[in-house]
């Protein structure tokens with residue numbers, strides 16, 4: 306009997322968007338093949354990859370039948386359907402999505418941008434003053450999370466969901482982008498709760 310092919314994750318290890326998918330796959334105990342693409346060298350813009358994801362971005366998850374999924378939020382929604390990581394209740398699901406939309410607007414492209422440019426200064430040369438707006442907007446997002454977590458263990462319904470994974474990905478490593486996280490004690494406690502979850506995987510690790 307032939308075993309069904311494993312899904313394939315196209316990834317760049319430094320990417321927090323890919324990390325959301327890596328962490329969820331680990332916690333769901335789903336075996337998969339890992340394919341690294343160097344986004345700095347433009348490997349996501351190669352013709353063969355654009356056929357899989359016309360946006361030319363990682364993460365991209367290729368399912369065992371060849372179907373490709375893009376966008377970290379969509380991939381997490383797909384993988385977590387029917388599991389403890391995505392509530393069944395209509396309002397709770399909307400709350401999860403609310404946080405994941407917030408992440409895409411206020412964290413990805415903001416904290417992630419500052420972090421990437423600090424780590425790879427030659428890839429996209431950036432003037433020091435360009436970091437100012439990202440630091441301001443990123444700190445607003447961190448402060449909003451800090452206030453929300455003052456009376457809660459997790460973002461939605463007091464349970465660990467893909468909302469936590471989505472928001473954790475770039476916030477826990479925001480210091481890499483020049484953010485001072487010392488004024489966010491609730492965030493630190495939430496990071497620790499996430500890091501204590503079964504099958505937790507750090508951002509710089511491939512399973």
Ligand SMILES: N[C@@H](CCC(=O)N[C@@H](CS)C(=O)NCC(=O)O)C(=O)O
Pocket residue numbers: 317320321322323344347349350361362363364375376377378409413
């Ligand atoms: N909204 C997308 C963003 C994906 C994204 O920005 N991917 C970046 C790396 S984190 C990428 O592939 N960049 C390569 C490029 O733009 O050439 C998601 O959440 O997955």
